[in-house]
Amino acid sequence: MPISSGLNSDLIRVGIILPEDGIKELTLHWAESLDVESSASIPQNSCTLNLSADTDSFSVSQTDQVLTELIITASDQVDSLSSRSGIKVDPVIAGRGFHWEKQIPVYLPGQLTITIEKGNFKLINTLDVEAYVACVATSEMGAEAPDDLLAAQTVVARCWSLALAEAKHLDAGFDVCNDDCCQRYQGTTYLTEHSLKAALDTRGEVLTYENAVIDARYSKNCGGMAEDYDTVWEGGTVPYLTHFWDGPEPLEGLAVDDFQRLWNYMDAYCSSKRFESVDLAGMLGKVDVSGSYYRWEQVVEKQLLLANLKKYHDLSWTKITGLQVGERGASARAKYVYLQGLDTHGHAVEQKLVSEYGIRQMLSESFLYSSAFIVMNSKTLESDDHIALKGVGWGHGVGLCQMGALGMALEGINYRDILSHYYPGTTLENL
């Protein structure tokens, strides 16, 4: 029986520059040795195009052409990819919508389709799924990552891309975006021999459940117990995205039953105890090297909460008086929380914050590490000017725990066993 997936092609379309990025000047550059095909004429011996946006067209300074679309292609054969191969595109937004948002140049293999929408550039990169997966695995991991961690991350990135379960961008004409909203993709910019090898070694390998490519969710650190799919997203339970203790010797019961017991659980594969003498940044890419996201404490200023209530809920409150977690999932992640305060008339009001995403967004300047937390100053919260939180994990905690997978790989556990630990009941198959 053929394996079914959400992506009906060997090619994937990645949104690189979106109209909302507001980019009006764009430079393309490539190595002289690169074979480039273009829908517009390129002057001989030229390896650079400078593009300037107009209302619904753009001009090419090297040729004085005015275009509504430019298609330009470089090779995307996964075997021939190398660090910084492809066409350099400058600038591209990284960290879209986050406070660390910045502009960077990226090197893209495959086909670039450049158009104009509302006076701004839009650039879609269409490329072979295997090439995309090789690039994603490096963008998500560090160059020093152990082989089995890279292999596991590569298979997961492939499943995630092929399942296309979230399909957030189909209306905009592409399958995935280039940022954390989907999977971080920066082309060949940070590609290493190592990550390319992981992609080639696991080429075509996917996890399946009932003959379909699985929806392989992953996050940075589960905090000790993996979370159930339906705690974080709607649509019911998913049999292979379920809770379990993320350690060699599972405890009894659920994490949610006893927060202090969870807090004291230091044997998990993702426990900070395992990484005390490990170069985390080298292995996982850009992470907070203190490793404090397995167990963390954070102070949230009430002023920030008032500003966020206005920003995300259009509510004008004058005071925060309380915060309680409603129901929690298995890993102790909050399903919803209640925030109490006073409105501009001095009336007592309450707002229910729903969804893991919404809770983390509201309780932080960018995103709170996770929604698995308790309030430390609940007794004095009415008079304090801040809320003190104590929490576990980083991210939604569903499916593969990237730090746990690192912990397993460092124990010498191979990627097949890592994958069956994080996605119980699934089968590793070749597409």
Ligand SMILES: [Zn+2]
């Ligand atoms: Zn996206």
Ligand SMILES: [Zn+2]
């Ligand atoms: Zn974990």
